[in-house]
Amino acid sequence: MTTFKNTIVPCQKCGKLIAVKVRDFENGAIQCTHTGCGHINQLTLPYYDERILQGLPSFGHLIYHDNPSIVYPLRFGINVVGHSSSCHVHVERFLHEGKCYLSRRHCTIEVLFDKWDGNLRYQIQDGAIDSETGDYKNSLNGTLLNGYLLQNGEKIDVTDQGLVCLGGIDVFRLEVYQIPQAMRQTYLTFKPFELDETQ
Numbered sequence: 422m423t424t425f426k427n428t429i430v431p432c433q434k435c436g437k438l439i440a441v442k443v444r445d446f447e448n449g450a451i452q453c454t455h456t457g458c459g460h461i462n463q464l465t466l467p468y469y470d471e472r473i474l475q476g477l478p479s480f481g482h483l484i485y486h487d488n489p490s491i492v493y494p495l496r497f498g499i500n501v502v503g504h505s506s507s508c509h510v511h512v513e514r515f516l517h518e519g520k521c522y523l524s525r526r527h528c529t530i531e532v533l534f535d536k537w538d539g540n541l542r543y544q545i546q547d548g549a550i551d552s553e554t555g556d557y558k559n560s561l562n563g564t565l566l567n568g569y570l571l572q573n574g575e576k577i578d579v580t581d582q583g584l585v586c587l588g589g590i591d592v593f594r595l596e597v598y599q600i601p602q603a604m605r606q607t608y609l610t611f612k613p614f615e616l617d618e619t620q
């Protein structure tokens with residue numbers, strides 16, 4: 422989500438300063454107000470090029486809380502987490518007094534790229550798409566994020582070190598991958614503003 426502020430830009434033709442209002446960004450252009458100019462200036466917005474994703478060494482991890490040596494890497498896009506071998510994040514069948522509380526396909530973590538701020542974004546939802554029927558199916562024992570029980574169909578952002586509790590007993594810490602600032606700067610790009618990209 423991008424927020425626009427009133428600002429001042431130099432005219433691309435005469436170089437004199439023009440006041441730009443939020444509605445001018447929405448129009449995508451502003452006409453120079455200086456006498457004898459009247460040039461139509463295209464307004465541009467900075468964003469981070471998605472090609473940055475190709476060079477990233479990691480997309481974050483899930484770390485098992487009771488044993489931090491158990492680490493599961495996340496990938497870009499959809500990650501289904503569960504103890505079925507069909508899962509992208511194939512976790513162990515952690516047993517508690519002989520009982521496993523995890524569903525075969527327990528929750529879904531989506532790793533996205535926010536091109537406006539240049540960071541990865543993590544969203545979690547209880548359940549997953551069934552690999553055979555294609556229907557969305559909730560987990561048997563639920564998913565909690567930082568102690569909050571996710572509701573049916575609810576998708577929530579996970580921030581760094583967020584605690585994901587699966588089935589009420591197995592806790593994983595989500596370690597996000599923070600793209601280094603110097604690398605983000607390299608991929609900072611300007612292009613003509615198009616309204617539909619912010620919606």
Ligand SMILES: [Zn+2]
Nearest residue numbers: 432435453458
């Ligand atoms: Zn001008």
